[in-house]
Amino acid sequence: MQSKSYIPYLQVAPLAFVFGAFLVIPILTILVVSFWDYDFARIIPDFVLTNYRELLGSPVTLRTYLNTLRYAAIVWVATLAIGFTIAYFLAFHVRSDTWQTACFLICTVPFLTSNIIRMISWIPFLGRNGLLNSALVGAGIVDQPLEFLLFSDFAVVLAFVHLYTLFMIVPIFNSMMRIDRSLIEAAYDAGANGLQVLTSVIVPLCKPGIAIGSIFVVTLVMGDFVTVRFMSGGQSASVGLMMSNAISLLQYPAAAANAVILLVVVLLMVGAMMRIVDIRKEL
Amino acid sequence: MADKGDIELAAVLKRYGSAIAVDSISLKIPAGTYCCLLGPSGCGKSSTLRMIAGHEDVSDGDILLGNEVINDLPPARRGTAMMFQNYALFPHLDCIDNVAFSLKMKGVAKAERRARAMELLRLVDMQDYAARLPAQLSGGQQQRIALARALITGPSALLLDEPLSALDPFLRARMREELKRLQKELGISFIHVTHSQEEAMALADLVVVMNRGRIEQAASARAVFNTPRTAFVARFIGGHNIVEAPADGGGRQRISVRADRAALTAPGSGEAGFGGTVRAVEYLGSVVHVGISPNGGTDFAVDQGEFLVAVNENKFFAAPVALGDAVSVSWKLEDIHVLEA
Numbered sequence: 283m284q285s286k287s288y289i290p291y292l293q294v295a296p297l298a299f300v301f302g303a304f305l306v307i308p309i310l311t312i313l314v315v316s317f318w319d320y321d322f323a324r325i326i327p328d329f330v331l332t333n334y335r336e337l338l339g340s341p342v343t344l345r346t347y348l349n350t351l352r353y354a355a356i357v358w359v360a361t362l363a364i365g366f367t368i369a370y371f372l373a374f375h376v377r378s379d380t381w382q383t384a385c386f387l388i389c390t391v392p393f394l395t396s397n398i399i400r401m402i403s404w405i406p407f408l409g410r411n412g413l414l415n416s417a418l419v420g421a422g423i424v425d426q427p428l429e430f431l432l433f434s435d436f437a438v439v440l441a442f443v444h445l446y447t448l449f450m451i452v453p454i455f456n457s458m459m460r461i462d463r464s465l466i467e468a469a470y471d472a473g474a475n476g477l478q479v480l481t482s483v484i485v486p487l488c489k490p491g492i493a494i495g496s497i498f499v500v501t502l503v504m505g506d507f508v509t510v511r512f513m514s515g516g517q518s519a520s521v522g523l524m525m526s527n528a529i530s531l532l533q534y535p536a537a538a539a540n541a542v543i544l545l546v547v548v549l550l551m552v553g554a555m556m557r558i559v560d561i562r563k564e565l
Numbered sequence: 566m567a568d569k570g571d572i573e574l575a576a577v578l579k580r581y582g583s584a585i586a587v588d589s590i591s592l593k594i595p596a597g598t599y600c601c602l603l604g605p606s607g608c609g610k611s612s613t614l615r616m617i618a619g620h621e622d623v624s625d626g627d628i629l630l631g632n633e634v635i636n637d638l639p640p641a642r643r644g645t646a647m648m649f650q651n652y653a654l655f656p657h658l659d660c661i662d663n664v665a666f667s668l669k670m671k672g673v674a675k676a677e678r679r680a681r682a683m684e685l686l687r688l689v690d691m692q693d694y695a696a697r698l699p700a701q702l703s704g705g706q707q708q709r710i711a712l713a714r715a716l717i718t719g720p721s722a723l724l725l726d727e728p729l730s731a732l733d734p735f736l737r738a739r740m741r742e743e744l745k746r747l748q749k750e751l752g753i754s755f756i757h758v759t760h761s762q763e764e765a766m767a768l769a770d771l772v773v774v775m776n777r778g779r780i781e782q783a784a785s786a787r788a789v790f791n792t793p794r795t796a797f798v799a800r801f802i803g804g805h806n807i808v809e810a811p812a813d814g815g816g817r818q819r820i821s822v823r824a825d826r827a828a829l830t831a832p833g834s835g836e837a838g839f840g841g842t843v844r845a846v847e848y849l850g851s852v853v854h855v856g857i858s859p860n861g862g863t864d865f866a867v868d869q870g871e872f873l874v875a876v877n878e879n880k881f882f883a884a885p886v887a888l889g890d891a892v893s894v895s896w897k898l899e900d901i902h903v904l905e906a
Binding site: 462464465467468469470471472473474475478482483486487 | 618619620639640641642646647649650651653654655656657666667669670671714715718
């Protein structure tokens with residue numbers, strides 16, 4: 283019997299619809315709007331390059347991008363170091379399955395509250411008269427409250443690391459759990475010491491997990507504006523914040539142009555990571 | 566004075582919590598021996614191998630290689646090398662780097678370790694696959710790479726954990742020959758864990774039959790087959806009938822009679838035997854297996870209620886029997902082997 287030719291199209295239709303409605307159309311809209319004109323109160327359908335020209339010509343844009351990239355780089359290194367260590371501990375040192383699951387769930391507990399609440403909860407801890415400063419001054423470790431703790435790059439990075447380390451732990455842990463334990467025995471059998479097992483067997487086999495975690499963390503940090511605004515107290519800028527400011531001034535086309543540039547930058551970064559590591563093995 | 570490659574287990578015990586996996590076994594494996602640890606799953610054969618390899622702590626007793634107690638040495642410093650059941654090849658390294666792994670760990674320069682690895686690849690006839698990843702190889706090829714990787718360390722004993730179990734029957738027979746040839750060529754001991762009595766008989770100079778953490782018998786394949794020490798060995802090795810028979814001095818004793826030494830005869834002939842009914846007939850090519858359940862009232866109690874006679878094909882078809890036929894089974898007194906337990 284000849285199968286009806288429209289059946290396959292029907293089968294892909296739901297996914298195609300979801301992708302179209304929630305991904306392709308919004309991005310196309312942003313792309314279109316980024317070429318529109320605007321004045322103080324209106325956006326005017328048009329085709330102008332002024333939005334891009336202003337953005338790319340401004341030294342502020344470059345500085346903001348560099349600052350955001352700096353955040354991304356620092357947060358990436360920190361979450362990778364912490365995430366890898368925790369995942370390693372969970373995967374190779376926690377022997378019983380029950381404890382492994384329990385510890386893993388404990389890692390996810392902070393995610394039961396919203397981003398904003400988790401960020402705000404740092405404020406009474408890190409503030410000038412916060413818990414940490416009171417404790418440090420009280421213990422005589424410092425004479426004066428530390429100023430850099432809150433409303434600083436330090437606070438921004440700290441909050442990012444707190445928010446996003448789990449995104450590193452989960453894929454790396456997943457990679458590690460797939461490593462055949464006899465490979466580690468085989469490495470010891472071949473005379474490897476603990477460090478060599480880590481660098482010659484575990485890390486190479488975790489690369490896909492590391493890549494996936496890195497993609498999560500880097501894209502999240504690159505697009506963030508809430509964390510930067512809250513934790514820097516408005517003293518630092520990020521690309522997301524720049525867009526958010528443009529939107530609050532009703533400069534939608536300018537924000538859209540910035541979004542397009544950010545999208546291109548992030549896609550290039552993700553593309554570079556996928557060139558280095560083949561993540562398909564993990565999916 | 567022990568030879569450099571001699572392995573000795575002295576009252577070696579392995580405890581997991583309160584369970585005893587290996588129960589104070591003692592065994593000497595002379596250098597250059599092909600030794601098979603044979604037994605059903607859970608008999609402690611793998612734990613024994615892993616203790617020799619150093620991947621499992623010894624709870625009590627000593628393991629000696631040559632004159633040195635190696636209990637507390639790390640795996641790589643024992644002079645043994647292990648080949649894992651699933652080969653455990655590093656999936657991210659190509660064949661030559663897999664083989665060269667131990668040299669890399671020692672810090673041997675790249676050119677030199679690759680040259681050495683290439684020699685080993687040639688030994689196992691895999692030189693054309695140096696640049697392949699393990700995932701691109703068949704099971705048999707992966708095994709050769711695993712062999713090369715284990716042998717590059719120059720071990721005085723190679724430990725193989727069920728090396729043939731992942732292969733299909735044809736390949737298994739071929740690899741079996743190759744393992745034996747390689748062992749003879751290298752002149753080192755191979756200690757090979759298997760649950761297949763056929764594999765053990767084909768390969769081993771020394772068959773060690775294990776059951777419940779103990780050694781039931783350690784002897785040459787022929788000795789194990791012809792004079793099994795216990796009923797367990799006779800049953801596990803196959804081709805034996807275990808019969809409880811009257812002993813010469815009165816009382817009862819357990820004897821084993823090889824299936825191919827027993828015969829179907831007219832009632833009353835032969836030196837010992839009983840009458841029974843044919844319960845099973847299996848044509849196996851060169852022999853026909855006939856299962857006979859003894860009639861009531863005989864002096865013999867047959868293990869599991871069925872006595873197996875392996876009849877030569879020609880003989881069987883000269884005087885065939887069918888299910889339900891009444892027959893007599895007999896054997897010569899010289900073919901009786903008395904079991905210790």
